Amino acid sequence: MSGFGLSFDRDWWRSFVVGGLVATAINGGALVVALGADWATFGGVMRGSGDLPFLPAMGIVFGYIAFAAAWEEFVLRGVMVKNLAEGSTGYVPKWVAVGLAVALSTLVFAFLHGGKVTHLSQYGYYLIAGLVLSGVYVLTGELALSIGFHVFYNFTQSAIFGLGHSQKTPELLAIDITGPSRWIGEEGLVFVCFAVLGGLLLVAYIHRRDGTLELNDRVINYTGR
Known part of the structure; x- marks a missing residue:
């Protein structure tokens, strides 16, 4: 499993x-923009848990969001990107192989979220998200940043900051979305801009940690036991 980016060390x-x-910070920024632009109103705290107490309900929600996001990252980034890149390196240069793998996995990622899309332009949100998640994977060879970002992006957007649309969860902050869908809808420009910002912050962290930005060889090399 470590060969696909799941080393689980310190x-x-x-x-x-x-x-x-990073995911929590950018969703917090999106909330500030939404409230500041009068595209959302604050309706209270700790709502929507139904018959369950609030904290157990939040724990259950975090569990299934974490599982779903981690599974997506393992399949679409860890398995798909690695195998596509690894299988192509004998025919094209390394950077082309990785680029093709990232592009194909990103297209699949966007297609799988197509059920939420009402306009073709909204696919851009999922294409950007796919590029961010794939990009940090091929730069590190690990799924840690991708999984951490994906899990907490989904969880904090809906369950903490109340900005979810299709994903209905208990909300720590109960927020009513009143603004135009072009800006504050699920694939609105506010979330697009903050997703790009999140990607830049992740890349900056990688550069600071590693001292460089380059394709990690673990993405294209088979690593057996």
Whole structure:
């Protein structure tokens, strides 16, 4: 499993936490913009848990969001990107092989989220998200940043900051979305801009940690036992 980016050592968990913090920060920024532009109103705290107490309900929600996001990252980034890149390196240069793998996995990622899309232009949000998640994977050879970012992006957007649309969860902050869908909808420009910002912050962290930005050889080399 470590060959696909799941080493689970101390450095892995540190990067996982960084990914989660970046995701939480950009969703917090999106909330500030939405409230400041009068595209959302504050309706209270700790709502929507139904018949369950709030904290157990949040724990259940975090569990299934974490599982789904981690599974997506393992399949679409760890398995798909690695195998496509590894299988192509005998025919094209390394950077072309990785580029093709990232492009194909990103297209699949966007297609799988197509059920939420009402306009073709909204696919851009998922294409950007796919590029961010794939990009940090091919730069590190690990899924820690991708999984941390994906898990906490989904969880904090809906369950913490109340900005979810299709994903209905208990909300720590109950927020009513009133603004135009072009800006604050699920694939709105606010989330697009903050997703790009999140990607830049992750890349900056990688550069600071590693001192460079280059394709990690673990993405294209088979690593057996």
